[in-house]
Amino acid sequence: MLMEVKKAFKLMGYYFRFNISSVMEYRVSFLIQSFGMVINNAAFIFFWWILFNNVNSIGGYGFKDVMLLWALSSSAYGLCFVIFGNVGQITRMILNGELDTYLLQPKDPLINILCSKTIVSAWGDTLYGIVLFFLVKGFDIKGFLLFLLFCVTASIMFASVLVTIHALSFYAGNVEGLAQLTTEFLISFSIYPEGIFKGGLKYILYSLIPAGFMVYIPSRVINEFNPVLFLEVMGAALIWIGIAYSMFYKGLKKYESGNLIINKL
Template sequence: MVADFVKICKLFFYIQKSNVKTAFFNTGDAVVNILMMTINNLSFVFMWWVIFHNKGSINGWTFSEMALLFAVSNNAFATYALFARGIQNIPEYIANGSLDNYLVTPRSSLFMISVSESTFANWGDYLTGFIMFFLSGYVSWSCFFLMLFVSFMGFILLYALRLIVSCFAFFASDTQRLGDNMFMAFLTFGMQPASIFTGWYKILFLTIIPAGFLSLIPVRILTDFHLSDLGLMMGYCFLLLFIAIRFFYFGLKRYTSGNRFGVR
């Protein structure tokens, strides 16, 4: 068990090293990609800065809380996009039969699918995340490490949700863009000031569309730490991950290999 885990870790680092090497095959291109992504993210931040600058605060949230939200969500998304983005291609792999390639490897098929794609430009998300953390005004070592931890929990949440929507492809055809849109809808929910959701909206925000675990709870942990919030977040994220993995293997039982051929 431990030996398998060590082997997987070794393979993971080997793949990441190879991804970085591939990206730096053209150094200029790699740097430009990271910078473009950072500018892309900061332009979104600017939009919210203008809103907060005009309106002061929104239901108690100021730009500081928004900056913390950007720090957590950017770091969480960067981790997903760099190390586990392959799961978003599951519908495509199922449609063209290339899922077979991952099923016959001696390693865990889910692991191999997860690391099958990485977008190097998303290192720019980490850069944005750290810039936003330092702009938030909540700067201390304890807050920094806590931010890293909740970002990792955010990554687990994103990974689990994306895996669930990708697995719809086992049950219906042409679900690639449906999955993309559902995931985007979740991200959009999670990138808003959580203070706008009160009453019934808040219940919806923490249950049916659990974006509150990407915005409301992490920001509350960072600004007003309570162990119960941290426990709630960890419990929810790991539960969702467990459900997502079970759902993947349940769907996999329905998969009957590919038989597509193509001519041009």
């Protein structure tokens, strides 16, 4: 088991270096897309600043609390698509029979699929979140290390949820619409104060849409370290990894390769 985990990290590291080399071949384009995303995201700071000039708090959150949510969600989203750039293409690859190449290689197919691509603009999201953290928390080294760790766990949960949804394509055909809707839910529920969500919706934030473990609990731990909450986030990340792997590999047994081959008679 330990050897398999080591191989997975080694493969992820290889793809990360390869993807960096690829995007840096077109540095101007990389910089334009990355900083364009930073500027786009920065516009929301102005919106929240105006809003909090008129109210003291929203759902128990102040301006800096909301900005910390934005920092976590932005960097987590960015890191997810920097490292697991193909996560949004799984349904298309299943339906078009494009998994064959990955299945023939002596590597973990899921890691191989997810990490073989990076999204350039996602680097801007990652950078934006990091800069925003320092603007909110200052040079808090301990807090920043926790922030980086939680960005990793949140990006893993983000990718795991999407893998789980896309894996439904093995059974139900095209679920790209559902996957896109899930992505929007994950983002939307992660950038607004937890206190505005009531009733059953709050339970969803800690289960089907794990925004609670992605940003809400991490923001509390960064502000005031709590070992129990910290372990809950780690546990949630491991559970979602297990769910994603289970769904993908069970569905893979139903995969029919060569769907691109058309018989013309």
